[in-house]
Amino acid sequence: MDTTEFRRRGKEMVDLIADYLENIEQRTVYPDVEPGYLRSLIPEEAPEDPDTYEDVVKDIERVIMPGVTHWHSPYFYAYFPTANSFPAMLADMLSGAIGCIGFSWAASPACTELETVMMDWLGKMLKLPEDFIAGTHGQGGGVIQGTASEATLVALLAARCRAVRMILASDPQRPETGITSKLVAYSSDQAHCSVERAGMIAGVRMKKIPTDQSDKYAVQGETLRRMIQEDKAAGLIPFYFCATLGTTPSCAFDHITELGPICNAEKIWMHIDAAYAGSSFICPEFRPLLNGIEFADSFNFNAHKWLLVNFDCSTMWVKKRSDLIGAFKMDPLYLKHDHQESGRYFCTDNSLFRSLKMWFVFRMYGLKGLQDYIRKGSNEVNETLLKRINNGRKIHLVPCLLSGQFVLRFALCARTTESRHIREAWRLITQLAEEVMQELPH
């Protein structure tokens, strides 16, 4: 395929993609196939001579689509969302064509620098403490990872490295393996399974902190404090705590304002995993949920979940870049270049030009557009709904304003109101809300 044919095939592919996304609602969201369905549909070996492009495209519907779980169908409510926006797709096309691998500044300066600046942009949208912003002279900053699992592991390895160094500094004779075998990390018993796996990979003890329904499955400071004391008494070395803001099962938020000071006092690395919930913190009304971030050593969420930046784009910040760089530093001669300034830039091994899609998305939506997307609604929508409800004259309510948000007040007033009246009112409200939402521009 030469460039001329690519111009034609690329445009056909753009239409195929647009058609797919426009009509995705008609497809069965969860495929009705049995394991092994695909193998029998295609040859057992690659062709010796090329197939035609037409045949390949025909096979998308015949072979692939019957087995696709359609993550972007409006009927998809499993797992978590994965972002899919047109600006991000356009940026990814460009990224694929530039096709550089940014494992060092010199390997593609634009790639490394745009990533640093985009992570600052996003950090500012989240109102992260200044410590996490790289700027021109900061010690902290952000780096894109593939997944939250990766970020959890990277933070844990950096924490392990820092802990070993601190202990060796005060006791240089102690053998390193003897230290590692005493290290203990903590996370909620509600944390994602990848946190436990990070402990397995790093070969360190990982303890689950018990939570229960009485506190909405959140980790409390008191519980952590007690475990730390017990473990220290038993000769162990607490070094890492992974807090979760928005757990996978029930969206529980660990009490980081209580937990952070404990970790700081004990020199325990606090990593905050807000994989799904994190995107919402760009809205001022949700930002209080991130209070306590000032105590954290590292913080991560998946922009590729809920911030319209296509997979993969898991955004991670640390207060001290040197903690991360120091833990993984390798300086072979073939990666040396004139502008080697270690400590200035993060570079990850397997990164294409992922910051391009952040740039496209942030600019094409603007902060307000992204906030609207998180809210999926606005004061205006709520006002319209209230007007519609009251004009119907079946039920009657009045609004209030809470922190700038137009809120519909539903008060139980009449002495004669029964459950059935409330159920009827709720049916009416949801029906009218649906109508209002459907009339919105897409």
Place this chain on the structure above:
Amino acid sequence: MDTTEFRRRGKEMVDLIADYLENIEQRTVYPDVEPGYLRSLIPEEAPEDPDTYEDVVKDIERVIMPGVTHWHSPYFYAYFPTANSFPAMLADMLSGAIGCIGFSWAASPACTELETVMMDWLGKMLKLPEDFIAGTHGQGGGVIQGTASEATLVALLAARCRAVRMILASDPQRPETGITSKLVAYSSDQAHCSVERAGMIAGVRMKKIPTDQSDKYAVQGETLRRMIQEDKAAGLIPFYFCATLGTTPSCAFDHITELGPICNAEKIWMHIDAAYAGSSFICPEFRPLLNGIEFADSFNFNAHKWLLVNFDCSTMWVKKRSDLIGAFKMDPLYLKHDHQESGRYFCTDNSLFRSLKMWFVFRMYGLKGLQDYIRKGSNEVNETLLKRINNGRKIHLVPCLLSGQFVLRFALCARTTESRHIREAWRLITQLAEEVMQELPH
């Protein structure tokens, strides 16, 4: 941006990409910028309100391109190649639109199944031993990783898990941390720095096996055998050896036919890292370089380097899938589904639909097309070159046929031939070769 606008912008982007790649030769391959060049070219914060798409596109030339190292410029000879083919780009566009994450079979059956079958296709192209092919009943098979570094680490972690289990099976009372602190892994002193880093991450001892120029920097069986004996005598537990086929500095090939039997006898996991060289083994004339693969537990190379499948696509095979799956297994309820058949499919955490680009590339090139690309030449080209040389009548040589390859024989015949004659002949041959290559269809 709605679907209608995406149709338009997508087609413009296809043209922008085609223009970029058609004219890449005119760009400066290594950018002339200083660290920090980009920050001053764009605002310090994301816009509140959306920018126009036109402005974003204009900034590609103003902000991005001046800082790009052009990996696909014909003048780029640094690091290693990263693949960039039109069929792979088309497949990546589709993959981005489907935007599924294949962390389990149910998360998108087509994604998981096509990957398994494509890895079989590629394994057959490489004539891998049957043990590495999944088929419908095999115990081995392939899985796509992001990078060779990732594959090295994954293999090491699986090896660590297997070693600990084997020891616990014979000595169940032994504490696990006591085992880990005795483990020792090996690799060549010429191995890529990521091998050493894998040892750091896993928290195990990693020893470098000395090599030298006298054996072209390859690891020899005898050296490994001696180190194993010494380490065992010192109470250590050898468990992992990473062999390299084609080292980063000098393309050295470790003697895997000698090393493999030693590893097998000592129950040491042998991983083969052929990151760059691996693609060439699809040509029968290079396949002998992979002899000894039958002794390996795992094998990896980067299809995204030299096999026209865009980054990322690091292809890894193991003889026992259960070794890998067992080392990382986590079964949270939210990932359970009706067709959970552990041991049947590999699923990696961070995979989009990467097998789609393998499928497009394998079909659009065919095995022969891929072999031609590796050879970057053919018998016909060599014949044309010879004809051109002899027609010039300045020097004279004759051909021979070696294993089906048309080879130009250069024999020193005349008593009076001096160095200067040979240098002159070589200049003429390279000049004519360049002319012949330039006349080839792109």
